[in-house]
Amino acid sequence: MTAMLGCIADDFTGGTDLAGMLVKAGMRTVQLIGVPDGPPPADADALVIALKSRTSPVEEAVAESLAALRWLRQAGCRQFYFKYCSTFDSTPRGNIGPVAEALMQALGADFTIACPALPANGRTIYLGHLFVGDVLLSESGMRSHPLTPMTDANLVRVLRQQVSQSVGLVDHATVSLGGAAIRERFTALRQQGHALAVVDAVSDADLMEIGAACAGMALVTGGSGIALGLPQNFLSQGLLAPYTVADALPATGGLRAVVSGSCSPATQKQVEAMRARHPSFRIDPIQLARGDDVVSAALDWASGRLAQQPVLIYATATPDEVRQVQAELGAGQAGDLVEKALAAIAFGLVRAGVGQLIVAGGETSGAVVKALGVRGLRIGPEIDPGVPWTSTVQDDGAQPLALALKSGNFGSENFFLKAWDRLQ
Numbered sequence: 356m357t358a359m360l361g362c363i364a365d366d367f368t369g370g371t372d373l374a375g376m377l378v379k380a381g382m383r384t385v386q387l388i389g390v391p392d393g394p395p396p397a398d399a400d401a402l403v404i405a406l407k408s409r410t411s412p413v414e415e416a417v418a419e420s421l422a423a424l425r426w427l428r429q430a431g432c433r434q435f436y437f438k439y440c441s442t443f444d445s446t447p448r449g450n451i452g453p454v455a456e457a458l459m460q461a462l463g464a465d466f467t468i469a470c471p472a473l474p475a476n477g478r479t480i481y482l483g484h485l486f487v488g489d490v491l492l493s494e495s496g497m498r499s500h501p502l503t504p505m506t507d508a509n510l511v512r513v514l515r516q517q518v519s520q521s522v523g524l525v526d527h528a529t530v531s532l533g534g535a536a537i538r539e540r541f542t543a544l545r546q547q548g549h550a551l552a553v554v555d556a557v558s559d560a561d562l563m564e565i566g567a568a569c570a571g572m573a574l575v576t577g578g579s580g581i582a583l584g585l586p587q588n589f590l591s592q593g594l595l596a597p598y599t600v601a602d603a604l605p606a607t608g609g610l611r612a613v614v615s616g617s618c619s620p621a622t623q624k625q626v627e628a629m630r631a632r633h634p635s636f637r638i639d640p641i642q643l644a645r646g647d648d649v650v651s652a653a654l655d656w657a658s659g660r661l662a663q664q665p666v667l668i669y670a671t672a673t674p675d676e677v678r679q680v681q682a683e684l685g686a687g688q689a690g691d692l693v694e695k696a697l698a699a700i701a702f703g704l705v706r707a708g709v710g711q712l713i714v715a716g717g718e719t720s721g722a723v724v725k726a727l728g729v730r731g732l733r734i735g736p737e738i739d740p741g742v743p744w745t746s747t748v749q750d751d752g753a754q755p756l757a758l759a760l761k762s763g764n765f766g767s768e769n770f771f772l773k774a775w776d777r778l779q
């Protein structure tokens with residue numbers, strides 16, 4: 356059976372978040388790293404192509420997303436899903452809006468939704484406003500994100516800045532009436548000339564109804580939450596065999612390490628918790644900019660310690676520290692330097708025998724996964740909502756690596772300490 360749902364994720368942690376959600380919701384899912392050049396894998400109901408396009412120049416993000424769409428269409432997919440962050444990470448230029456519009460145009464779609472809600476991780480949308488836990492997006496840690504600071508919680512307003520077409524809202528009063536009412540509202544909005552609509556959702560039950568209303572919609576866009584409600588459509592059409600989650604991974608051994616380039620509040624707490632119990636090495640972007648060989652220093656430091664216990668190598672810093680570094684180097688250069696260094700360190704760690712690796716941060720994960728030459732990921736057991744262990748499929752035929760790609764703001768405080776237990 357060919358895959359039905361073709362997904363394009365704008366970063367790698369987001370890709371595993373979505374793939375894990377689809378697996379839990381009953382679809383056999385394979386995550387692919389970048390646009391593949393070979394044929395689609397057999398026996399997958401859903402395919403997730405993970406790109407690193409969240410913060411690339413708009414034209415690049417659009418071109419890569421369209422290439423991913425072409426491949427997914429050739430693979431036989433009939434519905435498409437553009438996955439972005441549950442905190443709507445973007446800038447006034449994009450990339451969420453321009454990519455969504457380009458995909459719509461390529462598919463001949465005149466309407467789509469935008470719904471980043473993920474209640475399991477505290478992301479809810481009410482009257483178009485995105486909440487993170489009990490605060491508005493603009494009052495959450497996302498207001499000082501190094502690359503995509505989010506200073507407006509009104510998603511209708513944020514999306515309107517990024518697109519050329521009209522953006523409407525499906526409010527919670529409608530969503531609470533269920534799938535048929537939501538569908539009617541889609542039709543009404545379309546007739547009023549809206550091409551996109553932000554959809555309120557405050558619970559998983561809302562997401563199930565939204566999913567039902569999206570049956571047959573060529574393109575849906577959102578966080579991983581709406582994946583909860585889509586498989587039921589394929590099931591009820593008899594296109595999907597009932598499937599019990601098989602999330603066991605092939606056994607992996609090897610040493611353990613955490614590489615963190617996320618500066619999000621959740622990661623900061625997780626780094627502190629790990630630092631209190633395990634050896635840790637801090638990467639200083641200013642030293643990188645000076646040309647110091649920080650990568651070799653980190654790997655030399657790790658080599659004597661890895662055999663005893665998991666180690667942490669991190670660039671994670673507070674918003675004040677990040678601001679200072681960015682003032683000196685520029686946000687783009689600082690991010691790039693840190694990503695390249697952490698990717699080289701992860702590569703060195705794997706060569707030194709690390710077989711179970713956690714990477715924190717979407718951009719950071721993208722850089723690491725590319726450096727490791729990973730071609731695809733099999734989805735394994737969930738550590739915390741939105742973060743499964745995965746096992747790598749690599750071009751070079753290398754031994755599979757257990758890899759956990761942790762979104763910046765996901766995971767409990769002891770995530771780096773407890774994650775290993777899920778592998779046993």
Ligand SMILES: Nc1ncnc2c1ncn2[C@@H]1O[C@H](COP(=O)(O)OP(=O)(O)OP(=O)(O)O)[C@@H](O)[C@H]1O
Nearest residue numbers: 501617619670672690693694716717718719762763
């Ligand atoms: N000390 C630092 N100073 C400046 N920039 C940094 C520093 N540490 C990390 N960075 C950069 O900040 C960015 C963090 O983005 P990343 O996507 O990896 O994490 P995140 O946004 O928390 O995760 P997610 O996208 O999964 O929510 C990266 O480009 C990283 O290189």
Ligand SMILES: O=C(O)[C@@H](O)C(=O)CO
Nearest residue numbers: 369372440441578717762
């Ligand atoms: O949706 C989320 O919050 C995550 O999957 C993510 O995209 C983080 O980069």
